[in-house]
Amino acid sequence: MPVYSHSRLSTFEQCPYKFKLKYIDKVIPPLAETVEAFLGILVHRTLEKLYRDLRFQKHNTLQELLDFYNSEWRKKWNPEIIMVRKEYTEENYRKMGEQYIRNYFESYKPFNQETTIGLEQKIKIALDPEKRFVLQGVIDRLAWKNGVYEIHDYKTSFGLPLKQYLKEDRQLALYTMAVKEAYHDAKDVELVWHFLSVNKEVRMRKTEEELERLRKETIELIKTIEAEREFKPKVSNLCDWCEFRPVCPMWSHIYKLEKASVNGYLNDPGVKLVNKYAELMTKKKEIENEIEKVKEALINFCKKEGCNVVGGSDFNAKVWFGKTLKIPGKNEKEREELEKIIKALGKWEEVSDLNPVLLSKTIENGFWDSETIQKIKRFLRIEEIERVYLRKNQAPGEA
Helix, strand or coil: CCCHHHHHHHHHHCCHHHHHHHHCCCCCEEEEEEEHHHHHEEEEEEEEHHHHHCCCCCCCCCCHHHHHHHHHHHCCCCCEEECCCCCCCCHHHHHHHHHHHHHHHHHHHCCCCCCEEEEEEEEEEEECCCCCCCCEEEEEEEEECCCCCEEEEEEEECCCCCEEEEEEEEEEEEHHHHHHHHHCCCEEEEEEEEEEECCCEEEEEECCCHHHHHHHHHHHHHHHHHCCCCCCCCCCHHHHHHHCCCHHHHHHHHHHHHHHHHHHHHCCHHHHHHHHHHHHHHHHHHHHHHHHEEEEEEEHHHHHHCCCCCEEECCCEEEEEEEEECCCCCCCHHHHHHHHHEEEEECCHCCCCCCHHHHHHHHHCCCCCHHHHHHCCCCCCCEEEEEEEEEEEECCCCC
């Protein structure tokens, strides 16, 4: 069985077909790497230089690090590098990397917060006693401070992930297991993410229960990969950054069109269908907007005239005015409080997971005592609703 890595596992989860091309068929990618990946590699290399030189008592200035970064950028830049965000240039990305390095330098100088014991350190760990399921990886920086081992990881992606995402992060958690196995005094291991785009550090520790659950989940994922036979493509937003897209069957029509002549392109049945669909959807949106305007005008007409039915040549329009009980949404704080109160009163089953219709009927018909109703009424509000129904006029003599 091959040795797996976090990137291998993530590639399969992202797209089984990409996994097959990259790791089984070993296809050379038709496209170069993305500018985001290029930037990330050079920023990592610059921070590696910072800490490697410190080991030799060489303290780089910020300008020396920026000079190194820019020199590497100029030497290694390839015009074929994928630029998905067309509104930005190579220069925009280069400057962004400079800012990442500048922010990190100013935040951590003089870089004596902990002792660095490993840079770009390769690790390997067996997930089972028989060593059938083996993982390998590279730790950006391994450090030690006050008896705690720290696994540092530099992230150049945009934004700051949610805490739950970090809690479920597989990569550094697996590295925790490797460090504990490699260093017998590693009782405490802390994960440290450096999100360079927002200049923020996030720290977290994993419990033994969390690591054990991760170990089992990772073994199951490897078993799933080993049992896979189809490796079907999975289309997602990540396709825009995929270096294998030109050889993916899901995108074959796009690349076929790139090679077609002008006449061939315009006469392609797929192009015609997409153009027609886009035209109809545009018209649909315009019609829906017009319908809403007429509907609003009808409602206002009925309010002004004091009627509910408006006559037309072939149809009548019935305007219905009503009220509905509005309860807090599932993501609102008040919803949680309301649910606790109803459950505490033993009434939860009667309103079927806070069904607005059932709750409204329960209150209106007095099925609950007044004290119970008063406890929950403060969470509710009445919302007026207006609806328009069309009915075809009856011909003379029709029943």
